[in-house]
Amino acid sequence: MKYKSPFAAYISVAFYNNPRRREDWLKSEFVFDVDAKDMPIRSCNCENVCKTCLNEALEFVQELVDSLNDDLGLSNIHIVYSGRGYHIRILDKDIMETSSELRGELVKYVTGANIPKNSISLGYTNLFNKRVKRNILHLTGHEKIEGINPKLMKDTIKNSYFLNDNQWGSFQGRIGPIRYKNLLNAMARVNLTAVDAKVSIDLKRILRLPSSLHSKVSMKCVEVKNPETFDPFKEAVPKFINERK
Numbered sequence: 133m134k135y136k137s138p139f140a141a142y143i144s145v146a147f148y149n150n151p152r153r154r155e156d157w158l159k160s161e162f163v164f165d166v167d168a169k170d171m172p173i174r175s176c177n178c179e180n181v182c183k184t185c186l187n188e189a190l191e192f193v194q195e196l197v198d199s200l201n202d203d204l205g206l207s208n209i210h211i212v213y214s215g216r217g218y219h220i221r222i223l224d225k226d227i228m229e230t231s232s233e234l235r236g237e238l239v240k241y242v243t244g245a246n247i248p249k250n251s252i253s254l255g256y257t258n259l260f261n262k263r264v265k266r267n268i269l270h271l272t273g274h275e276k277i278e279g280i281n282p283k284l285m286k287d288t289i290k291n292s293y294f295l296n297d298n299q300w301g302s303f304q305g306r307i308g309p310i311r312y313k314n315l316l317n318a319m320a321r322v323n324l325t326a327v328d329a330k331v332s333i334d335l336k337r338i339l340r341l342p343s344s345l346h347s348k349v350s351m352k353c354v355e356v357k358n359p360e361t362f363d364p365f366k367e368a369v370p371k372f373i374n375e376r377k
């Protein structure tokens with residue numbers, strides 16, 4: 133790599149007995165791909181990525197990690213800044229040997245892609261409400277979301293203050309039962325599109341190699357050691373750019 137200077141560098145999430153030929157698959161990392169520019173709800177209107185949407189993407193990633201840890205008991209979790217967003221790379225032994233189908237169901241659970249059908253599944257209901265609350269509190273009004281017309285968007289934002297204290301009953305009362313159901317259906321779809329599910333279920337996916345450069349944005353792919361203090365515009369900017377400045 134040092135002498136050939138490739139345009140981009142990638143690493144597979146899969147482990148093989150014969151990796152050179154990619155034969156005899158053993159296991160694969162479980163990955164969540166959150167791209168800041170593709171988040172369906174974000175505060176900015178930038179064309180590529182900016183500090184605002186990257187911060188919001190990292191905030192969302194931390195929420196996913198909390199659910200992966202608390203709800204699913206996963207602990208070998210790594211966050212990697214990818215250049216335009218973040219990868220969550222999970223190496224717990226049990227999860228690495230799971231099928232694409234099971235991974236797809238786990239993605240739906242962790243993102244809150246299904247509306248809770250009853251109050252028995254209290255843990256998932258709380259998770260779903262948390263995801264919907266986050267979405268609503270981040271709405272700006274410029275979003276185009278299937279199932280939410282301009283009037284519903286306006287009323288949702290107008291009454292969103294109820295959710296600061298988790299007053300879901302008061303919020304639903306202001307929205308109305310039918311429109312509230314439409315809102316939840318729309319938010320469930322939004323939740324799933326906040327991650328690239330195709331990446332999560334792909335057992336042979338390749339991802340950008342940490343320490344390599346994302347040439348389209350001139351940012352390094354780096355592991356996020358401390359999400360609370362991580363700033364990509366300081367920690368992921370190539371050294372030669374800083375020196376030039």
